[in-house]
Amino acid sequence: MIEAIQSLRQQSAQISPPVVALLLSILLFLAGGLINPNFLNVAQAVNIVRLASFLGIIAAGQTLVIISGGEGIDLSAGAVVTLGAILTFRLSSGQNDMILPALLVVLAVGAVIGFLNGVGIIVLQVPPLVMTLGMTGVVQGTILVLTQGELIGNMPPLLGRLIAEPLILGIPGVVILWVLVGLGMWLLLERTTYGKQLFAIGVNRTAARLSGVRVPFIVILTYTLSGVLAAFGGFVLLGFTQTVFLNLGGPYQFPAIAAVVVGGTVLSGGKGSYWGTMSGALVLTLIESLLRALQLQEAYKLMTLGITLVVLISIYGRQRSVRQ
Amino acid sequence: MNTVSLSARNVTKRYGGVVALSDGNLDVQSGEVVALLGANGSGKSTLSKVITGVIAPNEGRLHLDGRAVTFSSPQAAKSVGITAVYQELSLIPDMTVAENIWLAHEPRRWGIAVDHREMRARTQDLIALFAGTVQSSLHPDALVNSLPPDERQVVEILKALSLQPRLMILDEATASLDSRQVARLFELIAEWKRQGMAIVFVSHRMDEIFRVADRATVLRNGASVGDRVISETTEQELVELMIEGMVAPDSVQGGQLAPDAPVRLQVRNLHTDLLKGISFDLHDGELLGLGGLQGQGQSDLLLALFGAIPCGGQVLLSGQPAHFSHPQQAMQRGLAFVPGDRATEGVLLIRSILENLQLPSWRKYGFPLNMVRARADAGQVAQELSLVMESLDAPVSSLSGGNAQKVVLGKWLLRNPRVLLLNDPTKGVDVRTKVEFYALLNRLRAAGTAILFYSSDDEELLSLCNRVLVLHDGRIRAELAGETLNHANLVSASMGTTNASNGYE
Numbered sequence: 147m148i149e150a151i152q153s154l155r156q157q158s159a160q161i162s163p164p165v166v167a168l169l170l171s172i173l174l175f176l177a178g179g180l181i182n183p184n185f186l187n188v189a190q191a192v193n194i195v196r197l198a199s200f201l202g203i204i205a206a207g208q209t210l211v212i213i214s215g216g217e218g219i220d221l222s223a224g225a226v227v228t229l230g231a232i233l234t235f236r237l238s239s240g241q242n243d244m245i246l247p248a249l250l251v252v253l254a255v256g257a258v259i260g261f262l263n264g265v266g267i268i269v270l271q272v273p274p275l276v277m278t279l280g281m282t283g284v285v286q287g288t289i290l291v292l293t294q295g296e297l298i299g300n301m302p303p304l305l306g307r308l309i310a311e312p313l314i315l316g317i318p319g320v321v322i323l324w325v326l327v328g329l330g331m332w333l334l335l336e337r338t339t340y341g342k343q344l345f346a347i348g349v350n351r352t353a354a355r356l357s358g359v360r361v362p363f364i365v366i367l368t369y370t371l372s373g374v375l376a377a378f379g380g381f382v383l384l385g386f387t388q389t390v391f392l393n394l395g396g397p398y399q400f401p402a403i404a405a406v407v408v409g410g411t412v413l414s415g416g417k418g419s420y421w422g423t424m425s426g427a428l429v430l431t432l433i434e435s436l437l438r439a440l441q442l443q444e445a446y447k448l449m450t451l452g453i454t455l456v457v458l459i460s461i462y463g464r465q466r467s468v469r470q
Numbered sequence: 471m472n473t474v475s476l477s478a479r480n481v482t483k484r485y486g487g488v489v490a491l492s493d494g495n496l497d498v499q500s501g502e503v504v505a506l507l508g509a510n511g512s513g514k515s516t517l518s519k520v521i522t523g524v525i526a527p528n529e530g531r532l533h534l535d536g537r538a539v540t541f542s543s544p545q546a547a548k549s550v551g552i553t554a555v556y557q558e559l560s561l562i563p564d565m566t567v568a569e570n571i572w573l574a575h576e577p578r579r580w581g582i583a584v585d586h587r588e589m590r591a592r593t594q595d596l597i598a599l600f601a602g603t604v605q606s607s608l609h610p611d612a613l614v615n616s617l618p619p620d621e622r623q624v625v626e627i628l629k630a631l632s633l634q635p636r637l638m639i640l641d642e643a644t645a646s647l648d649s650r651q652v653a654r655l656f657e658l659i660a661e662w663k664r665q666g667m668a669i670v671f672v673s674h675r676m677d678e679i680f681r682v683a684d685r686a687t688v689l690r691n692g693a694s695v696g697d698r699v700i701s702e703t704t705e706q707e708l709v710e711l712m713i714e715g716m717v718a719p720d721s722v723q724g725g726q727l728a729p730d731a732p733v734r735l736q737v738r739n740l741h742t743d744l745l746k747g748i749s750f751d752l753h754d755g756e757l758l759g760l761g762g763l764q765g766q767g768q769s770d771l772l773l774a775l776f777g778a779i780p781c782g783g784q785v786l787l788s789g790q791p792a793h794f795s796h797p798q799q800a801m802q803r804g805l806a807f808v809p810g811d812r813a814t815e816g817v818l819l820i821r822s823i824l825e826n827l828q829l830p831s832w833r834k835y836g837f838p839l840n841m842v843r844a845r846a847d848a849g850q851v852a853q854e855l856s857l858v859m860e861s862l863d864a865p866v867s868s869l870s871g872g873n874a875q876k877v878v879l880g881k882w883l884l885r886n887p888r889v890l891l892l893n894d895p896t897k898g899v900d901v902r903t904k905v906e907f908y909a910l911l912n913r914l915r916a917a918g919t920a921i922l923f924y925s926s927d928d929e930e931l932l933s934l935c936n937r938v939l940v941l942h943d944g945r946i947r948a949e950l951a952g953e954t955l956n957h958a959n960l961v962s963a964s965m966g967t968t969n970a971s972n973g974y975e
Contacts, residue, residue, distance in 0.1 A: 337838035346829055349818040356778060356809055356816075357829040357881065358798040417820055 163410025164422035166461070167429050174432040182439045192317065194431055196310075199324035200386060202427035204379035204395070205402035206331055207260075207372030209423045211274070212406050213335075214368045215348035215415020221278040222263060223376040223402060225285035226256055227395025230380020232289060232297065235390045240300030252377045259285060260373020264366030289392065301388050309385025320382060324424070331420035344368060348416030401430050404455055429458075474535060474551065474636040474668050475499035476521065481530030483516050490516040493693040494530065498637065500666040503659060505679040505700070507672075508689035509712055509872075509900040514672050517689065518639045521670075522554045523547035551636030555627050555643040563615035568593040570614055571629045596628040599658060603650045618765045619646045627655065638662070639670040644678055645898045648763040648926070649961065656682050674900055676705050677929065688712055709901060731755050734920040735792075735889055737775070740783035744770045746944040747783070752889070752920045757911060759935030760924035762964045767944040768924040769810055772891045775922070776800045776807040787889070801830055806882030808875075810893035810924075816878040817866045824848050824862040827881045851880045856906065872903030879910075890914065890921045897926060908934060928960050940964055 161169075175194070179186030204227055211220045230252045237248035259281060266277040313319040335341040343364050346354040351361050380395060387394065409426030411418025433454055437447040481494035491513040498504045508514045519525045521532065523541030532539050534550060541547040561570045568589050577588040593610035600608075608621045617625070623646040630638055644652050659669060659682055671683055679686060680700060688696045688711040696711045735752040744767045752758050760768045774781035777794025785792045787803055794800040797807070809815035817826055827848040828835075835844050848862055855876040859869060866874055875895060882890065896904045911934065915921060925931050931938050937951040940963035948963035950956075 333838055337841070339832040339835075339837075339839070342825060342829065342832045342839070345821060345825065346818055349821055350814070352815050353809075353818055354829070356776075356797055356807060358801040359829070360796065360798055416818070 162422075163408075164419060164425050167408055167410065167422065167425035167458075170458075171425060171428040171432050174429065174436060178432070178436050178439060181436065185436075185439055192321070194435055195321050195428070196318045197435070198424075198427045198431040199318075199320040200379070200383055201398060201401055201405055201431060202324050202424050203320075203327055203382055204376060204398045205405045205423050205427055206327055206379075206420060207375030208402050209331070209406050209409075209411055209418060209420050210335075210344065210368050210375075211372045212403075212411050212413060213344055213348045213415055213418050214365055216267075216274065216351065216365070218274050218348075218365075218368075218415060219278065219403065220260075220263065220369065220372045220376070221275065221399065222259065222281040222285055223278075223372065223379075224395040224397075224399030225282045225289070226259055226373055226376035227380040227383060227398060228390075228393065229259075229285055229289055229395075230256060230377035231384040231387070231394050232293065232299075232380075232390050233377075234305075234381045234384050235297070235301060236293075236299035238299070238302045238305075240302055242302045242304040245302050245305055249378075249381055252381050253374050256373040256375070256377025257370050258373070259377075260370040261366060263373065264369035267369065268362045268365050286392075293392075297390050297392075299390070301384055305385045306388055309382055310388075320386065323382065328420060328424055335420060340364070340367065345416055350416075401427075405430050408455065408458055473500040473666055475533075476535075476552070476637055476668065477533045478517065478521060479531045479533070481517060481520050481532075482528045483513075483520065483525060484528050489692055491520070491527075491692045494520070494689065495694040496521070496670070496687055497697075498668045498670055500636075500668050501663050502684045503663065503669045503671050503682055505671045505673065505683035505686040506689065507679065507686055507708060507712055509902045512689040512712070512900075513692040514689055515641060516692075518554060518641055518670065518672060521547070521637075522552055522639060524554075548633055548635075551634070552639075553630045553633050553635040553637075554639035554641055555630045556641045559622055559626055561614045561622055561625060561629075564613065566611050566613055567597075567608065567617075567625050568610035570625060571596065571632050573629075575633065592632070593628075596631060599628070599631075600624050600651065600654055603648075603654045620648055620651060620764045623647055624651060635667065637668045637670070639672065641672045642674070642898055644673060644675065646764065646926075649928070649964070650763075652678065674898065674904075675927070676708070676901075679708075680705065712901060732788075734788060735775070735922075736784075736786040736789075738784040738786075740771065740774060740781055740785065741944075742767075742770050742774050742779060742781045744944050745774065745781070748941075748944075748946060750939060750946065750949075752922055754888075754920050755915050755918045756937070757915050757921045757923055757935050759931040759938035760922065760941060761928065761931050761938050761950075761960055762941040762947070764926060766941040768941050769893055770944075771941070772807060772893050772922065772924060776805055776891055778807070801885070804885075804888035805891065806885065806887035806889070807891040808878050808882070808893060808895045810897070812871070812874055812878060817874055819867040820865050822863045823852070823857070823859055823866055823869070823877055826866050826877050827851060827862075827884060830881055831884050847884060848880075851883050854883070855880050855910070870900075872899045875899055875903065875907075879907075887919060890919055892921065892923045892925075894924055894926050896930060928957060932957060932960065 175191065204223065208220055208223055211218045233252050233255060234248045237251055238244040263278055263281050266272045267274050308319045310318060310320065313322060335344070343354065343359045346357070346359055347361050347364050355361050383394065384390065405426035406418070406423045407413060407426070408429055409419070409422025409424070411422055433451060437450055442450065476498055478494060478496045481491055483491040494513055494517040496504065496506065496517060506514050506518065516525065520527045523544045523546050539550070547553070571593055572589050576584040577592060579585040590610040597604070597608060597610070604621050604624055608617060608624070614622060614625065623643060627643060644655065647655065662669065671679065673679055683700050686698045686700055686703065686708055687694055688708060690712060698708065731753040733751045734754045738749045740748040748771055760771065762768060770779065773779045775785065777797050777800040792803060813819065818829070824845060828844050832839060845862060852859065852862065857876050857880070858873050866877055869877065879895065896907055899907070911921060923935065932955065937949065938955060938960065939946050940948045940950065940960060942964065948959065950959055950963070
């Protein structure tokens with residue numbers, strides 16, 4: 147009997163964090179049904195996945211940066227999301243045929259910001275935390291200069307239809323887009339030389355260098371990709387919010403990092419996955435929706451969210467020690 | 471010092487389904503040195519960690535001075551006078567030598583404030599034990615991260631000694647030491663024996679075991695398989711006990727170099743911060759040895775050739791200039807490098823064996839990566855190296871030291887290198903793997919690979935190489951070949967004496 151329990155415990159310890167997160171999100175969804183029977187239906191499920199999509203797409207770049215190790219983190223992602231949305235809003239001015247040109251500009255601007263982050267970290271040896279925090283200020287300042295405080299522009303109607311409204315079989319466009327991003331990220335991480343080298347530099351930069359990996363190039367490329375993906379996140383988010391404001395992306399900054407960590411990507415680098423981040427985004431969105439369904443005050447909501455995260459991560463920590 | 475006796479009986483340790491130790495037995499008492507022998511993964515470290523309280527056994531008994539004891543922590547073992555020196559260092563790099571040695575048992579004034587003067591004085595006394603074998607830069611206030619590996623190991627030994635142990639376990643503690651430091655350590659061990667200390671000596675170096683130990687306990691696959699009195703046994707007998715079923719490692723004889731072998735690597739006046747002008751030729755199919763004490767520039771030479779550190783001078787590869795600013799360039803020109811520190815420079819511990827083997831080669835599998843081919847290629851190399859593993863997807867951290875080292879070498883074999891640079895590749899590797907390793911080097915050499923081979927083990931250089939360059943203080947002190955290649959010349963050149971020189975000042 148005792149042996150049976152022990153073996154069960156050992157088996158459960160071998161489940162990977164992404165699976166834990168995914169199971170947890172299903173559990174949370176069912177728990178939502180207990181609190182409020184209206185919670186348990188397809189429309190609600192679709193809505194939650196739709197909300198999670200935005201967080202998930204914004205967290206894609208963060209996943210790469212955290213895997214790259216060396217205390218890697220991109221605190222400028224939130225500001226870049228805002229900039230991406232504002233640029234799309236302004237450049238397209240509500241014209242459908244301007245969506246594509248606007249997108250290209252947005253991606254290029256994201257790339258430049260990410261590239262500068264990477265150069266600061268590699269060439270000037272500024273710690274990622276400080277470099278990207280500084281970059282947040284620069285981007286926010288740029289937004290103010292660009293807009294002069296006035297947010298002129300409009301959202302192209304087509305963008306709203308493509309993103310927010312049901313596209314195929316009642317599934318919103320953004321969810322389909324998220325799945326495509328997921329596929330792309332899997333390819334990037336698991337089936338490209340870049341992906342393999344990214345994990346390598348995350349574990350041990352000396353060993354990677356002595357195996358022929360150009361560490362500075364990979365780091366700069368990673369921060370550049372993070373900038374591109376954050377800017378793309380802003381573009382997508384605009385399709386949902388339909389309008390822009392100066393702190394549009396800010397509220398996504400820390401949930402995006404949390405989604406990466408809840409999904410089992412290790413903060414010290416070298417280990418993780420994007421499908422983990424996707425599960426993490428689902429968990430965070432569900433917790434948030436549940437707390438809203440409970441009609442808790444904002445203060446209690448924040449406290450519960452924080453405590454849940456700490457508990458979840460401590461379970462992962464325990465798992466690791468069991469395995470050693 | 472009081473007398474002490476410790477006996478471990480039928481000790482078992484399981485990790486999940488893996489049995490690390492199935493029947494560990496060890497007896498040791500005051501005034502004797504017991505060598506603990508076994509191939510990697512045979513349970514030596516597990517047994518010593520049970521004795522020092524680092525891990526709790528599943529079954530078995532420990533008797534100290536005749537009474538049954540259990541240790542809940544390393545502190546519990548230390549409090550009764552049992553301590554260990556490990557190969558993987560436990561020092562804190564950003565603290566001074568004195569702070570490291572006295573960490574957690576600092577001498578105190580009135581039982582409260584740390585008595586720094588006393589601490590420095592006592593540290594000075596400890597360092598004096600190794601006087602003449604360490605540089606003057608090793609002093610109580612030196613930061614540990616400013617010390618070379620051998621001196622860090624000395625500090626580690628002094629740290630254990632500062633606890634005034636009754637039983638000390640030296641687990642591969644000589645692997646990073648040079649021959650003078652080893653000799654000094656053995657003198658000290660003789661002294662400690664006289665004072666009544668009991669010593670357990672874990673080492674892969676057979677000559678050291680015969681120099682220092684009184685008895686040997688042999689472990690194989692987690693169980694004690696034999697106990698021998700050193701003066702009544704032979705190297706051969708012990709090795710056979712360790713690797714029953716395998717052919718004992720007679721020294722692998724190096725093949726002769728073809729007289730017309732073309733020069734692959736031509737090095738002229740190479741210099742770095744440490745190297746002061748190195749010149750030599752390396753031929754196709756040659757296994758050229760690099761000898762000398764630790765830290766005389768051997769690592770720098772290999773790193774500079776591989777493009778990992780900046781250097782001046784001229785290097786020609788097959789007649790073409792070969793001055794690399796990044797290892798990737800060296801790699802593309804057919805160079806390969808096995809670094810000296812496996813864990814920090816060689817492998818990605820938490821990543822899979824597959825990813826470690828393919829790290830330098832992913833590019834050739836296209837986009838998307840052809841994983842079927844990558845896996846097949848890696849599997850082939852793993853088989854060629856007889857890698858003992860669960861699967862290619864298991865992390866390298868699950869491998870024994872010898873097998874992890876095979877992975878480091880294996881990743882280069884996948885690229886068919888023309889020049890192989892080896893930085894002490896058999897350090898801390900078990901006998902069995904060493905033998906496989908020598909055979910592999912001979913195969914590579916026969917196939918025309920040019921190999922530059924640094925080893926801290928003199929026997930290895932003497933038995934494998936036709937020619938050895940002895941480095942001292944950043945220069946080639948002697949070139950030994952043919953008749954001049956013998957142990958006496960190797961040692962005297964290592965010490966910087968010139969009587970063995972052959973065309974060098």
